[in-house]
Amino acid sequence: MRKKSTSLERANKYLAEKGEVIFTFKATSQSQFFELNEILSVSHRKVDQKNLEVEAYANKIQFEKFLSYGLPFQVTAADNEIAQEVRPKKNGKIASTWDSTWDSYPQYSEYVAKMNYWANTYPNLCTLQSIGTTPNGRALYALKISDNASTDETEPEFLYTSSMHGDEITGYPTMLHLIDYLLTNYGSLSEVTNLVNGTELYICPLANPDGSYKTAGNDILNSTGNTATRANANGVDLNRNYPDPIGGIHPDGLAYQPETLAFLSFEQTRNFVLSANYHGGAEVVNFPWDTSTSATGASAVSIHPHDSYFRYISQEYAQSAQTADGNLNYMDDVYGTGQFPGTTNGAIWYTVKGGRQDNNNFYNHNKEVTIEISVTKFPLASALLFHWDRNKQALLNLVKQASYGLQVL
Structure with missing residues (x-):
């Protein structure tokens, strides 16, 4: 059985391939929420200040700074990859x-x-x-x-x-x-x-x-x-x-x-x-x-x-x-x-x-x-x-x- 990759492994994969990674996390306090907002690039898609949840982008340096906080995080293929055609086919062409x-x-x-x-x-x-x-x-x-x-x-x-x-x-x-x-x-x-x-x-x-x-x-x-x-x-x-x-x-x-x-x-x-x-x-x-x-x-x-x-x-x-x-x-x-x-x-x-x-x-x-x-x-x-x-x-x-x-x- 193939071992399921961890969020950290997926993060490193996307950082190597694209130079950035998209991930979600939950801050422990409002002050930490805004402190991390100064470090990371917050995504428009998910920002919940009430529950301190956020989706963010990071390059390698930003992600290393985030890791120093020791917070759990999730990295998914759905957020980081898009498997779709950008030019629809007509009659197979x-x-x-x-x-x-x-x-x-x-x-x-x-x-x-x-x-x-x-x-x-x-x-x-x-x-x-x-x-x-x-x-x-x-x-x-x-x-x-x-x-x-x-x-x-x-x-x-x-x-x-x-x-x-x-x-x-x-x-x-x-x-x-x-x-x-x-x-x-x-x-x-x-x-x-x-x-x-x-x-x-x-x-x-x-x-x-x-x-x-x-x-x-x-x-x-x-x-x-x-x-x-x-x-x-x-x-x-x-x-x-x-x-x-x-x-x-x-x-x-x-x-x-x-x-x-x-x-x-x-x-x-x-x-x-x-x-x-x-x-x-x-x-x-x-x-x-x-x-x-x-x-x-x-x-x-x-x-x-x-x-x-x-x-x-x-x-x-x-x-x-x-x-x-x-x-x-x-x-x-x-x-x-x-x-x-x-x-x-x-x-x-x-x-x-x-x-x-x-x-x-x-x-x-x-x-x-x-x-x-x-x-x-x-x-x-x-x-x-x-x-x-x-x-x-x-x-x-x-x-x-x-x-x-x-x-x-």
Whole structure:
């Protein structure tokens, strides 16, 4: 009989193969819970502050620090591997129509080709730029969409990005679908035409390509089932790597990663008034602040001065997605008390230092929210249209918010 592997053996296996491991544990006290939150990368999928239970990611150094606490933990294949096809087969053959059916994940080369295709096919409506390069040499692409895309006009600037955690992948094809929807319906749908005419919209569909295509070269998955990773190629959680209003210049104690530097530079050269970055593991719109001065979670400092505005746009997004779902059970997660279903103050959920959201709000005065688009971080390809259908109108409505209110030219 084959000996069943232990959680420690499985952890070492995944650390060797992917450079990170996902595991669950239960802290012994609230203070220990928040202490470990400073060491590990907490997953969105399972955070239970009441029962002190958490799912977390760790690289080798982080995991060794965790082991020093002597806490029991569980490592499962279900959390660390995904055995599924990312390109459904039709008539026994792999389909090549991902960008017309939108029911599968693209290869990296297909992603690059499609971004260039849009820029070449719609030169008046969009321009493509590389804002930086990853450790593995991949470009970080941002596509600008506007009625006069090659000109900087006195219009509000909006930014969508997705998948800075490379294994939280639902938003990636959703952003590609949004680009295609805007470009192909410009001039025929008044809602799209008015939005493009009045906004300079930037979309970065894939903010961590080295993580998303970590172990498979040109594909997202490889033959062994090992999937994309949360961290970048250097094993760093990019959403803990930003300057933080509470955590300081280097809250994770690490050098800024190439991806971090690229976005810091890009965002400082633009005048974004509103932005959203897409994650996975829950279904909720997360608004500032994520960080907190409290050692045990949220405090008064966690409330943004424009809290009412953030609650308004977050609720609008959540309600739109809920309506598109027929008010069944999509985008209605609740964390803490006093939160509208599908929305949460970040620190009330769990605290984050070094996150992109707080960095943009504090240093760039750009109102950014974090949108958790799917409970499953890496859903079946057949579920991608489900998420597009439920988020399409919410995506458009959020961009419209950039044009409301007083504008200074």
